[in-house]
Amino acid sequence: MSEPKDLIQPDRGQDAIAIHLVNKDGFEAFAKGLSAGQRAALAAQKFEGGGYQVGIVPEGDSWFAVGGIANPESLSSWCLAKLAEELPEGTYRLANIEAGPAMFGWITGQYRFCRYKSDDKPQGPRILLTTQVGQIDAATAEAQAECFVRDLVNTPAEDMGPAALEAECEKLAKAHKAELTVVRGDTLEQGYPMVHAVGRAAARAHAPRLMHLTWGDPSHPVLAVVGKGVCFDSGGLDIKPSSGMRLMKKDMGGAAHAIALAGLVMGARLKVRLHLLIPAVENAISGASFRPGDVLASRKGLTVEIHNTDAEGRLILGDALTRASEESPDLVVDFATLTGAARVALGPDLPAMMARRDETAEAFLAAGKANDDPPWRLPLPDAYREYLSSDVADMANASANPFAGASVAGLFLDRFVGDGIDWVHFDTFAWNPTPRPGRARGGRGLGLRAAWHAIRDRYGA
Template sequence: MNDPKALIQPDRGADATAIHLVNKDGFAAFAKGLSAGQRASLAGQKFEGGGYQVGIVPDGDSWFAVGGVADPESLSSWCLAKLAEELPEGSYRLANAEPGPAMFGWITGQYRFNRYRSENKAQGPRILLTAQVGQIDAVTAEAEAECRLRDLVNTPAEDMGPAALEAECERLSKAHKAELTVVRGDALEQGYPMVHAVGRAAARHHAPRLMHLTWGDPAHPVLAVVGKGVCFDTGGLDMKPSAGMRLMKKDMGGAAHALALAGLIMGAGLKVRLHLLIPAVENAISGSAFRPGDVLSSRNGLTVEIHNTDAEGRLILGDALTRASEENPDLIVDFATLTGAARVALGPDLPAMMARHDETADAFLAAGKAHDDNPWRLPLPEAYREYLSSDIADMTNAPSNPFAGASVAGLFLDRFVEEGIDWVHFDTFAWNPTPRPGRTRGGRGLGLRASWHAIRARYGA
């Protein structure tokens, strides 16, 4: 796609095409100020001020654009995205408003994943000029993080395996002068036995690994960010049907969220000691695959009986969350494409969120609502812990009943976060199945912006 940094620029009076924003209620009054020919042009385009409508209006030897929005005085993140998608290459400025939060959608509306296309048909950049110069860098960084997240999720598994996730961690480390340590292959058996067990079947070509990036002043509060990096999930020996495997390149979407959030934290210079942990595996099938009925040891000493090899993401997260807890963090945030149950309950647009502390949960929910990224809190019911009981081990990785699957998975993870630590868990889809302005079909951040704004408010720059 076009460079996100180039798509929003300070308005210094350069030539630019005007965009007038109207809604259905105000369209009649707006149209009265147009000539008969201009009104006829908009009528021919069936423009009535509806949301996401785009109109082109001739004006002598030039032209201007009209965009339909819900409220011209209170813009959302997405209300300019359709304009950014459809207008010709060039520079634009809003005639009757400043873009504010809509700068985000102006950038993401131009996102395209063209890595594998023999012909790149992307339009040239549509540049938006704004007097809100102080907001440009922050919004651009946020949109750039979103676009990078989408790139990671959209990339097929053969090009986005554990080694590629390690390379992304290395890129991030170099960009922000962070420290990166990586444990790979059989070396995982000692410190990260569940990561090793899940990933060992693919060790020949896609060896499992645990990436641990650290950044920031050790005197600052410790913030741990953890992301599930299952780069492809066959389901293991409890193999998924072909339809269930079709989108499993996105099963590293939690890692993509964690990487994007870590980049925002470091880029803004938040006053934290950041620990980013990414367990990266491919859940494959081979003679060395872990089996239903196996009992796995974990980093914190708990034993886990495997009832289903397709409930593998919680296993690798368990070891990573244990490691994060060892740093005595002020807060742990983890992201995972963890359960189909969360999608059944909430659909594709609402990431499920679980949290130990009400005050922290409220802060994340409020941040999401303010930035058009709406998590929905699910409970961690104490009564459901018994669903994870095992006859021969400390716990099982999957219950035998179909009830409350997302919450029960959260309760599994809770066993690996040290008691008393403030912890937020996102069960995110990381995918957009239906194209909408600013949100193409494919990888998508769900929970990223809510987390970023809550964390920035908590720790400050």
């Protein structure tokens, strides 16, 4: 696709094709203002003002577009996405309304992942003009972050392994003059033993590591952002079936969200001291694989008995959350494609969110609802902590029973976040199985905008 920054431009009176927005209730009145030929053109296209319908209307030697939406007076993120997908290359402006939040869908509606398509010929850009010049940069940054998540998640594991995630962190650090430290090898084994244990079976090219990016004034409140970077998950010795392994290139979706969020924070120059931590591994199978029944040390000093090697994401997050807690953060936010249980409970569109503090949870929920990215809060019940008990270690990494899998995983992570620290956990799918306007099949940000707006409201630009 074209660069997101080029798809929304200031309206300075340039030549542009008009877009009229109508709904079913208002279509009859709208059609009365058209000529008989124009009405016939819309009838031939079966345009009736239904949601996401697109019509082309001749007007002399030119034409204008008509889009069907639920409420033409109040736009959501996705109202213009179908128009952006289907209209011909060109420059457009809305008639009688400004795009506002729909700028996001105008950009993401033009997203395409064509890195591996040798014969792909993407359509030229559809540019939208707006007089809301002050909103362009923010809307573009959000859409660009979303497209970044999609690109990383859509990329196969061979090209998006731990080294590739490291390269993305390097680019981010360079762009914002941040500092990046990468921990590997013996230092990783000593300082982040669970990260090392999960990743040690991988080939040398995909060796485990932890990226730690820091940015901002040290006197500002510490914001820690952590992302699960399991670049491919075979399940380890508790191997997944082929159907369960098919999409496991997306198991680094949490890392993609975290890196994208860090970019938004630095781009807006929020008044925070940012710590971004990305533990990156491949959960592979070899003679070096960690085993069911093994007891792992952790950075925090807790020992963890392995009940299931396919519950590996929480292990690497445990070490990273411990490191984040050492900075006495004002807020810790983590993202992870953590449990199938969250998807069973909430489906693919609602990221599960857990939080220690009600007021923080409410702020994140409100931000998601207001920005068309609603999470759903799941509890962290103290009564379920016993599900992670072990006869031989301080705790187990998985429960023997099938109940409350998402919350139990959250309770595991909770043990590695420092006492009293404000913490929010997103169990996100990072994937869109069903294409819809503005949301192509494949990688997708889920919880990213909720977190970003809550953080921006909390710390200010």
